[in-house]
Amino acid sequence: MAFQDWMKQANLIGGDWVGADSGATIDVTNPADGSVIGTVPKAGRAETERAIAAASAAFEGFAGMPLMERCNLLWKLHDALMDHQADLAELLTIEMGKPLAEAKGEIAIGAQYVRWFAEEARRAKGEIVPAGVNGRRILVTKHPIGVVGMITPWNFPSSMLARKVAPALAVGCPIVAKPATATPFSGLAWGALAEEVGYPKGVMNVVTGSARDIAGAMMDAFAVRKITFTGSTEVGKELIRQSADTVKKVSMELGGNAPFVVFDDADLDAAVEGAMVSKFRNAGQTCVCANRMYVQAGIHDAFVEKLVEKTRAMKVGDGLEAGVEQGPMIDMDAVEKVEEFVADAKAQGGEIVTGGARHAKGGTYFEPTVVTGATQAMKFATEEIFGPLAPVFKFETEEEAIEMANATVFGLACYAYTRDLGRAFRLNEGLQYGMIGINSGLITTVEAPFGGVKESGLGKEGGSQGLEDYLETKYVCIDGI
Ligand code: NAP
Numbered sequence: 001m002a003f004q005d006w007m008k009q010a011n012l013i014g015g016d017w018v019g020a021d022s023g024a025t026i027d028v029t030n031p032a033d034g035s036v037i038g039t040v041p042k043a044g045r046a047e048t049e050r051a052i053a054a055a056s057a058a059f060e061g062f063a064g065m066p067l068m069e070r071c072n073l074l075w076k077l078h079d080a081l082m083d084h085q086a087d088l089a090e091l092l093t094i095e096m097g098k099p100l101a102e103a104k105g106e107i108a109i110g111a112q113y114v115r116w117f118a119e120e121a122r123r124a125k126g127e128i129v130p131a132g133v134n135g136r137r138i139l140v141t142k143h144p145i146g147v148v149g150m151i152t153p154w155n156f157p158s159s160m161l162a163r164k165v166a167p168a169l170a171v172g173c174p175i176v177a178k179p180a181t182a183t184p185f186s187g188l189a190w191g192a193l194a195e196e197v198g199y200p201k202g203v204m205n206v207v208t209g210s211a212r213d214i215a216g217a218m219m220d221a222f223a224v225r226k227i228t229f230t231g232s233t234e235v236g237k238e239l240i241r242q243s244a245d246t247v248k249k250v251s252m253e254l255g256g257n258a259p260f261v262v263f264d265d266a267d268l269d270a271a272v273e274g275a276m277v278s279k280f281r282n283a284g285q286t287c288v289c290a291n292r293m294y295v296q297a298g299i300h301d302a303f304v305e306k307l308v309e310k311t312r313a314m315k316v317g318d319g320l321e322a323g324v325e326q327g328p329m330i331d332m333d334a335v336e337k338v339e340e341f342v343a344d345a346k347a348q349g350g351e352i353v354t355g356g357a358r359h360a361k362g363g364t365y366f367e368p369t370v371v372t373g374a375t376q377a378m379k380f381a382t383e384e385i386f387g388p389l390a391p392v393f394k395f396e397t398e399e400e401a402i403e404m405a406n407a408t409v410f411g412l413a414c415y416a417y418t419r420d421l422g423r424a425f426r427l428n429e430g431l432q433y434g435m436i437g438i439n440s441g442l443i444t445t446v447e448a449p450f451g452g453v454k455e456s457g458l459g460k461e462g463g464s465q466g467l468e469d470y471l472e473t474k475y476v477c478i479d480g481i
Helices: 045-063 067-083 085-096 100-123 159-171 184-197 211-220 233-246 268-284 297-312 332-347 398-406 421-430
Strands: 011-013 016-018 025-029 036-041 127-129 137-144 147-151 175-178 204-206 224-230 249-253 258-262 290-296 351-354 369-372 389-395 413-417 435-438 471-478
Touching: 011 045, 011 184, 025 184, 036 184, 045 137, 045 147, 045 175, 045 204, 045 211, 067 085, 067 100, 067 159, 067 184, 085 100, 085 184, 100 159, 147 159, 147 211, 159 175, 159 184, 159 224, 175 184, 175 211, 184 204, 211 224, 211 233, 224 233, 233 249, 258 268, 258 398, 268 290, 268 297, 268 389, 268 413, 290 297, 290 398, 297 351, 297 369, 297 389, 332 351, 332 369, 332 389, 389 398, 398 421, 421 435
Parallel strands: 147 175, 147 224, 175 204, 224 249, 258 290, 258 413, 290 389, 369 389, 413 435
Antiparallel strands: 011 016, 011 204, 025 036, 127 137, 137 471, 351 369
């Protein structure tokens, strides 16, 4: 198959591929050159309500499907993803811009999530708890929560859905998904894949169009018992408020502002490697990206020298070109935001050691950038950059590093490089983050619970916790035994 075969220009509602009721469409562009690659329906409330009705109708049958049948479907879904990895990755690069190798990696990790939850589904165990009185038994049982609404961002348009779709399908929850408008095809491809492997009609629905209308219909519907959202903290807060009216369970994977702390005793080369992958993957547009690099005074200059050398050597270009390490940014707003961070840092005495401007390639390409002399007063100290800009701060003591690292409302991922075991434990206890990478800049893995604390979110994706989020717990008291 070719990537075009996966480029569904319609919505999947109740097993049918359909357009918007109004016939309206939205153009989807390739950020590498601004060309229109296709269109998707501009759907809204009515279409979403039909998708929710189809999902509700499918719930009982799907939840009642024998466990091994559900697991086998997930295995087939995993195989389908890997069989079509090349085409799906090409589609992802064309609509999102990331280098093809990264897109292939994204499809692969999505498939790993599917396999993980195919395995975890068999361990959705309840328990029998000792009762306090004779003649009584206490059973705790697990049940699928019901229809799940999913809203996902553009930066990982395939794998952000994988972490939601896989556990939902594993336990028997039908889905209504709304992918980001900038990158809808990778989301619609999940509908096509589910159809290919034989999920019952109505189990997987994908709707594109107005975020407010689609999300509004999901939030208003009592039948949608859970909302899982990945995106900005601002929108996440709004959805938490809206969820109150029907008391939905919510999972929120929100923004980050990851500190990347390098101590004097670190393995310098490993720290620089980790910094590069953590900072520049996906052109800096990941929620777990190193946002602030705190480097201890004794290793600061050596670290900066190596970081700058590697940053200057990065190949920027169309993600489909061989050897490209950084693609275009998603849109002009994203470029302008990075420019604002650069201007603010410059105005406050920061030094732009490399990069700092739009790339000569034009469009939304931006130079990989390193700023030194960063301070806590600069905007990026508290805001998420979401671009290829690495600010380097200098610090003296461990206490100071922990204090600066925690000085944000965000608490998603953080990183630290040290060879001192005691310090590694102190960091684990002192850093207020949901995920901590010690001597690693790349920590996402299916076996672990991915998620943030503070304003970075609620709930976990991956690990055994990622299944729990799609289950309700019931308790049965059996008396008179
Ligand atoms: P966003 O603007 O919040 O959009 C995310 C999704 O929400 C999109 O599908 C968007 O639809 C939809 N949306 C927008 N406004 C909405 C509204 N008022 N009501 C309901 N839905 C709405 O975020 P983004 O710019 O796409 O993604 C970047 C953000 O996501 C960053 O903050 C990043 O840190 C975060 N992120 C977090 C994680 C994590 O796991 N914690 C992972 C990846 C990204 P449209 O596309 O139609 O606008």
